[in-house]
Amino acid sequence: MLATEHKLDLDYARELDGQDELKAYRDRFHMPLQENAEPYIYLCGNSLGLQPKSTKDALEQELQDWKHLGVEGHFHAKNPWLPYHEFLTKAMAKVVGAKSEEVVVMNTLTVNLHLMMISFYRPNGKRNKIIIEADAFPSDKYAAESQIRMQGLDPKDCLVELKAREGEVLLRHEDIKQTIDDLGDELALIMLGNTNYYTGQYFDIHKITAWGHAVGAYVGFDCAHGAGNYPLQLHDSGCDFAVWCNYKYLNSGPGGLGGAFVHERHHHNKDMIRLAGWWGHNKETRFKMRDAFDPIPSVEAWQLSNPPIMAMAAVWASLKIFDEVGMPALRKKAIALTGYMEFLVKSLGDDVINIITPSDPNQRGSQLSIQVKNANKALFDKITESGVIADWREPDVIRVSAVPLYNSFEDAFLFYTILKEELS
Ligand SMILES: *Cc1c(COP(=O)(O)O)cnc(C)c1O
Numbered sequence: 001m002l003a004t005e006h007k008l009d010l011d012y013a014r015e016l017d018g019q020d021e022l023k024a025y026r027d028r029f030h031m032p033l034q035e036n037a038e039p040y041i042y043l044c045g046n047s048l049g050l051q052p053k054s055t056k057d058a059l060e061q062e063l064q065d066w067k068h069l070g071v072e073g074h075f076h077a078k079n080p081w082l083p084y085h086e087f088l089t090k091a092m093a094k095v096v097g098a099k100s101e102e103v104v105v106m107n108t109l110t111v112n113l114h115l116m117m118i119s120f121y122r123p124n125g126k127r128n129k130i131i132i133e134a135d136a137f138p139s140d141k142y143a144a145e146s147q148i149r150m151q152g153l154d155p156k157d158c159l160v161e162l163k164a165r166e167g168e169v170l171l172r173h174e175d176i177k178q179t180i181d182d183l184g185d186e187l188a189l190i191m192l193g194n195t196n197y198y199t200g201q202y203f204d205i206h207k208i209t210a211w212g213h214a215v216g217a218y219v220g221f222d223c224a225h226g227a228g229n230y231p232l233q234l235h236d237s238g239c240d241f242a243v244w245c246n247y248k249y250l251n252s253g254p255g256g257l258g259g260a261f262v263h264e265r266h267h268h269n270k271d272m273i274r275l276a277g278w279w280g281h282n283k284e285t286r287f288k289m290r291d292a293f294d295p296i297p298s299v300e301a302w303q304l305s306n307p308p309i310m311a312m313a314a315v316w317a318s319l320k321i322f323d324e325v326g327m328p329a330l331r332k333k334a335i336a337l338t339g340y341m342e343f344l345v346k347s348l349g350d351d352v353i354n355i356i357t358p359s360d361p362n363q364r365g366s367q368l369s370i371q372v373k374n375a376n377k378a379l380f381d382k383i384t385e386s387g388v389i390a391d392w393r394e395p396d397v398i399r400v401s402a403v404p405l406y407n408s409f410e411d412a413f414l415f416y417t418i419l420k421e422e423l424s
Contacts, residue, residue: 006344020409022329028053028406029405031406032050034387040388041415043389043390043407044390044391045403045406049228049252050406057317059313062079062313063310081306084309084312088105088312088315089104092259092315095228097233097234097236099235099264102234102235102267103261104259104299104303105259106302108245108255109139112258112260113191113222114143115274116260116262117147119262121151121188121189123153124188128186128188130160131180131183136161144191160179176203176211181211184215187216187217188217189217190220191220192208192222194221194223195223197224198397198399200364201357205221205237206233209239220239220243225367226365227248227259228322229334229365229366231328234261239263241261245259250322252311256314257312268297276295279305281296283296325405331404334402337404340409342355342368344412344416345416347416352372353373354371355371366403367399367401368399368401371396372397372398373396375396379422383422398419
C-alpha cells in the first residue's frame, strides 16, 4: 500500500487491523499492563520480546519431569533432555535461513561471539585486522578488543571501525567495500551487526560476505537485531559464522539462550581451533569419557556443556509460534506495519522529527529510530507516562519497534497520537 493512501485516523488503523492475517497472534502473548489495568503500547520487542502464553506450560512440563523422574528425565522425560537441543534446531534454522546442521541454540550472545572469534579470528602476520561498526553495540566491541589482546596484539592497531561520512548517520555499502579492499590481505575478520541496533540499518550480508571472502578474510555477523525480524539467508549468504540472542524479536525471556551458525564448509575441519567441551564431542562415544575430543561434524561441535533445559524450553515454546507463522508472513506484515508507523511519524513534520532508519524496507527490519529535534529525556518520560514502552538513546533518539507477531496498527496510531500530543 502506498504511504499516500494512508489516513490519519483511528478508524483507518482499525480497518488495517481488520485486514491483518496475523491479528489473532496478539492474543498468544501477555501484554504488560499499566496501573489502570490498560495494556501498555509495547514497542520494545527489539529489546525484550513479550512472553508467549505457552511459555509457562513448556517450563511446567520440564519441572514436572524433573520432579517425577530425576536423572531419568534425560531419557524418559516427555521431551528427553539428552537430545533436547535438537528439538529446536529445525525451527531455529528456518528463522535464520540455514541448514539444520548449521544452527544450534546455546549459551548467550556475547559468549557465542567469543567462541566464534576464537575459531575465526586467527591473526597471522600482517593479516590481523578486524572490521566492526564504529557504533557497534558495546558488548561486541569489548569482545573484539579482548580477542585482539588475547592474541598479544593491540586493538589500536587491529580494530578498524566503519564510520558514517561526515554529516551522515548511516553507513554506505560502497564505503564498507572500500575499507575491505583497502585492507586487503591485512584483513582477518569482518564482524558486523547485520541490523544496527541504533539506526536500524540492515547490512547486505550476501554482498559483504563476498567482498570479505574476495580478500581472504572470514566474515561473521551479529544478528541480535536480525533474527526473527529480517528474513536472513545465512546459508546462502555464505558467511562463516553468525550469532544472535533469542530474547529480542524471538521472545524467549530475559537473558534467554542465544544461537550460533557455522557454515557447513567448516564442519569437517577437525583441526579447527576452538574451545571444546563434552557436548561438542561425537555423540556415539560421549559417555565413554576416555576418548580424545572428536568434534561432531556440525555446529554442535562448538557446544561446551549439557544445555539448561528450563531456558531451552522457553526458546522452544517461542520457536513453535515462529514455525507456525513463518518468516514470509511475518515479514509481509512487518513491512506494512513499519511503513504505516513511518507514515504517521513523518506526518509530524521534518522540522520536528527525523527518522534516521533507512526508508527503503529492504534496508531495515521493524525498528524505526526517531530523532526528535531539541528533545530531551523529559519528553520520553512523558511518553512513557502516557502508556508507551519504547526505548530512549541519548542524546535525542526514540527507538520503537512494532513487532508483527503482537503489535497492531492501532498500537502504531496510538503511539503517534501520544507523541504528537507531547510534542505540542
Ligand atoms: C542485545 C545485543 C547484545 C547483548 O548481548 P548479550 O550477550 O545477550 O547480553 C549484544 N550485541 C548486540 C548487537 C545486541 O543487539
